[in-house]
Amino acid sequence: MTAATRIAAGLCGAPDLYSALRDATAAEGSAAAPEDIIAACDPATAARLQAVDAGLLAAIQRKTLTGEAVTGAGALSAALAKAAAHPLFLPDPAAGATMALPTTGERPDMPAFSDPAFDGWFAAHRARGIRYGLGLYGENRRVYATPQFADAASPERRTIHLGIDVFAPAGTPVHAPLPGKVRHLGYNADPLDYGHTLILEHDLGGTVFFTLYGHLAATLPALHPTGVVQAGQVIAHLGDWPENGGWAPHVHFQIVTDLLATDGNFYGVGHAGLMDVWSDISPDANLLMRLPPRSFRV
Numbered sequence: 001m002t003a004a005t006r007i008a009a010g011l012c013g014a015p016d017l018y019s020a021l022r023d024a025t026a027a028e029g030s031a032a033a034p035e036d037i038i039a040a041c042d043p044a045t046a047a048r049l050q051a052v053d054a055g056l057l058a059a060i061q062r063k064t065l066t067g068e069a070v071t072g073a074g075a076l077s078a079a080l081a082k083a084a085a086h087p088l089f090l091p092d093p094a095a096g097a098t099m100a101l102p103t104t105g106e107r108p109d110m111p112a113f114s115d116p117a118f119d120g121w122f123a124a125h126r127a128r129g130i131r132y133g134l135g136l137y138g139e140n141r142r143v144y145a146t147p148q149f150a151d152a153a154s155p156e157r158r159t160i161h162l163g164i165d166v167f168a169p170a171g172t173p174v175h176a177p178l179p180g181k182v183r184h185l186g187y188n189a190d191p192l193d194y195g196h197t198l199i200l201e202h203d204l205g206g207t208v209f210f211t212l213y214g215h216l217a218a219t220l221p222a223l224h225p226t227g228v229v230q231a232g233q234v235i236a237h238l239g240d241w242p243e244n245g246g247w248a249p250h251v252h253f254q255i256v257t258d259l260l261a262t263d264g265n266f267y268g269v270g271h272a273g274l275m276d277v278w279s280d281i282s283p284d285a286n287l288l289m290r291l292p293p294r295s296f297r298v
Helices: 001-009 018-027 034-040 043-050 056-064 073-082 117-127 274-279
Strands: 098-099 132-135 158-161 165-166 173-175 182-190 196-205 205-217 234-237 252-258 270-273
Touching: 001 018, 001 034, 018 043, 018 056, 018 274, 034 043, 034 056, 056 274, 073 196, 073 205, 073 274, 132 252, 158 274, 182 205, 196 234, 205 234, 270 274
Parallel strands: 098 132
Antiparallel strands: 132 165, 158 270, 165 252, 173 234, 182 196, 196 205, 205 252
């Protein structure tokens, strides 16, 4: 029997294939290519695994065996925390006049981000001196507990927010935090998806990583005639309803260390049970935004 066959045997019929993959990989003491595991599974389990990003399956095995879902993720996070980064917005949200916007009940009068009533609610706070609203990294958002975020491999939906949201009026410019190049520029049209989306590729001391910007305005393509981006350059504007996916104007800003097997529509939310994996793939975007801890408290 091969390693793939032995790992596959531990997955057959498991309700949560991610947990079963961790256990089977740990028992084997080595990884196997996701396609080989799928080929060795029974048809029902194989079909479930084929619906999952193969890169995520490989990342789970790496986390199990090496402690890092993405090789060098820890070192990259440490380097990002020290890198010279331009503010995403001017004036810099780190200087103050921000408002934390948790979705877990701390602001009971706050409409949902997908409710048009949010605009008037937030405008009233802006009139009292608030410039930016902040959606939290790592927050468990009930809005994502819908069939759109279901997972064939697990009964657990992806509900943990993997970026930081910054709310401001539609048309507000977004600036590049670091130099880089355009990796993806497109439009994700599903309801409550990213709408206009930009992914930049960066190289920090020989390590390649990415930053993702979702919910942008239709001005996006015209801002990138060359595909090369300088730190501080205006790279996008905040989109309005409905061009931004159907949300109040904001940017979803996310750091990505590995694009897995995606093609332009990277995951903005992850599974709570896999957050040790997802946090290697998408570490806290505050590594680049440098917002003080008080910014995320109500």
